[in-house]
Amino acid sequence: MTGSSVVLQAAGVLKSFPGVRALDHVSVAVAEGEVHALVGGNGAGKSTLVKVFSGVYQPDGGEVRHLGEPVRFAGPLQALRAGISTIYQKGNLAPQMSVARNIFLGREPRGRLGLIDFTRMHADAEEILAGYGVRADVRRPVAALPAGTQQLVALARAVSAGAKVVIMDEPTSSMEPGEVETLFRVIDGLRDGGRSVIYVSHRLEELYRVCDRVTVLRDGRVVHTGPMSGLDRFRLVSLMLGMPFNPPSGPAQAGGPADEPADLPILEATGLSRRHVLADISIALRPGEVVGLGGLLGAGRSETARAIAGVEPLDAGQVTVAGAPLGKWSIRSAIRAGIGLVPENRRTEGIIPSLSVRDNIALAALPRLSRAGIVSDARVDRIVATFMRRLRIKAVSPGQRAGELSGGNQQKVLLARWLAMNPKVLLLDEPSHGVDVPSRAEMRSLIDELAVDGLAVLLISSDVGELVENCDRVVVLRDGTVARELTGHDVTEDNIMSAIAAPALGPAET
Numbered sequence: 001m002t003g004s005s006v007v008l009q010a011a012g013v014l015k016s017f018p019g020v021r022a023l024d025h026v027s028v029a030v031a032e033g034e035v036h037a038l039v040g041g042n043g044a045g046k047s048t049l050v051k052v053f054s055g056v057y058q059p060d061g062g063e064v065r066h067l068g069e070p071v072r073f074a075g076p077l078q079a080l081r082a083g084i085s086t087i088y089q090k091g092n093l094a095p096q097m098s099v100a101r102n103i104f105l106g107r108e109p110r111g112r113l114g115l116i117d118f119t120r121m122h123a124d125a126e127e128i129l130a131g132y133g134v135r136a137d138v139r140r141p142v143a144a145l146p147a148g149t150q151q152l153v154a155l156a157r158a159v160s161a162g163a164k165v166v167i168m169d170e171p172t173s174s175m176e177p178g179e180v181e182t183l184f185r186v187i188d189g190l191r192d193g194g195r196s197v198i199y200v201s202h203r204l205e206e207l208y209r210v211c212d213r214v215t216v217l218r219d220g221r222v223v224h225t226g227p228m229s230g231l232d233r234f235r236l237v238s239l240m241l242g243m244p245f246n247p248p249s250g251p252a253q254a255g256g257p258a259d260e261p262a263d264l265p266i267l268e269a270t271g272l273s274r275r276h277v278l279a280d281i282s283i284a285l286r287p288g289e290v291v292g293l294g295g296l297l298g299a300g301r302s303e304t305a306r307a308i309a310g311v312e313p314l315d316a317g318q319v320t321v322a323g324a325p326l327g328k329w330s331i332r333s334a335i336r337a338g339i340g341l342v343p344e345n346r347r348t349e350g351i352i353p354s355l356s357v358r359d360n361i362a363l364a365a366l367p368r369l370s371r372a373g374i375v376s377d378a379r380v381d382r383i384v385a386t387f388m389r390r391l392r393i394k395a396v397s398p399g400q401r402a403g404e405l406s407g408g409n410q411q412k413v414l415l416a417r418w419l420a421m422n423p424k425v426l427l428l429d430e431p432s433h434g435v436d437v438p439s440r441a442e443m444r445s446l447i448d449e450l451a452v453d454g455l456a457v458l459l460i461s462s463d464v465g466e467l468v469e470n471c472d473r474v475v476v477l478r479d480g481t482v483a484r485e486l487t488g489h490d491v492t493e494d495n496i497m498s499a500i501a502a503p504a505l506g507p508a509e510t
């Protein structure tokens with residue numbers, strides 16, 4: 001790639017937010033007529049870099065160069081006028097406007113008196129969409145279209161507006177297989193026409209199908225840039241996860257498997273399916289067993305846990321606890337059955353920062369602690385003191401605000417809340433994420449203690465080492481399906497990464 005061919009470049013870009021350095025001297029160069037993959041795990045910095053390129057964020061240091069010249073876009077509109085268009089995963093269309101207006105927004109064809117020529121605009125919109133295999137009433141609001149078709153409308157707008165660089169953030173997440181193939185044909189056409197694409201995706205099949213080069217981000221830093229061809233899948237996964245590169249010499253051999261627990265499953269989730277998200281996922285947990293859920297970001301790990309906990313809707317599937325199927329699918333029915341979920345984002349979905357440690361712990365157990373609608377403060381205090389001591393929660397007092405605690409102690413407060421409910425099954429989503437090393441060690445010890453006490457634990461983690469250290473079995477997900485289940489001595493870092501990197505048998509369809 002020669003310097004003259006570079007269209008868009010980040011040169012030593014820095015970007016920080018309170019307490020977090022999101023981009024740390026990131027340098028990426030995108031060439032003319034190139035499809036450049038941008039990959040990495042959760043918190044790697046992909047979304048931040050995309051927003052820097054598109055003018056949503058201003059870099060704190062370094063610079064963005066467009067056609068070799070330093071630029072500082074004041075916002076997305078300025079970036080768009082420079083020929084850089086971004087299509088976000090959640091869409092960036094005006095939902096109540098018509099399909100045609102969305103395609104031609106800001107550049108509507110006009111007649112002699114300066115009024116919008118709707119007849120021409122509708123005809124042109126229909127012709128443009130026909131090239132994408134989309135047949136739709138362009139007069140209707142774009143919100144009436146399926147999510148995958150909306151993505152194609154957003155792409156049609158960017159391409160028809162003459163964008164020289166198109167940034168696509170997880171574009172296929174809501175697309176049907178036919179729409180995905182249409183997207184790939186459009187990307188091939190953009191490359192052939194000398195336009196550039198930055199392609200953000202966690203799906204390995206797509207990366208190897210459409211991308212020429214790849215940049216891997218981890219913890220806000222570039223850890224690799226180079227051609228996709230010649231980059232082994234196992235090597236790519238190891239770069240994304242930050243694991244040593246020890247490629248398997250052949251098919252993984254079964255070691256001496258650990259003895260299977262004699263107990264019958266306390267939880268059985270069978271055939272969990274949700275369109276574009278999960279496809280026929282089945283998992284069983286036994287009392288005293290820690291089962292890991294591995295895979296790349298977007299593989300369906302959190303969605304599986306949230307479905308089991310009644311948070312996410314399902315198209316099909318069944319969850320059974322202690323032999324009794326859950327009735328109406330809801331958070332309440334899951335809690336009543338003894339299922340507790342500690343979510344990944346504890347600040348927005350778990351901890352209530354303004355409440356005290358005491359109130360956060362007692363929150364879920366209050367109905368159980370009440371008599372005739374009256375809650376005994378003494379009973380609450382005893383339970384809170386018990387779990388603060390057992391989990392070694394470091395706080396000035398039970399009355400301290402939970403938002404003032406460290407990340408590790410906030411995680412423990414959430415655990416204490418659910419343990420106070422005496423659950424049968426505990427779903428832990430990235431329990432070590434954002435906590436310091438001592439707290440991670442304490443978390444490992446606590447998970448072991450919970451299993452010894454007979455609790456069934458489903459542990460979701462992006463850290464392969466954490467899965468190996470903690471889990472009796474590991475179920476590896478890929479693109480919303482079960483790729484492989486590992487047991488006993490087969491639970492190794494190399495086997496988990498091999499399962500993640502293996503070519504998919506086909507797209508997840510439900």
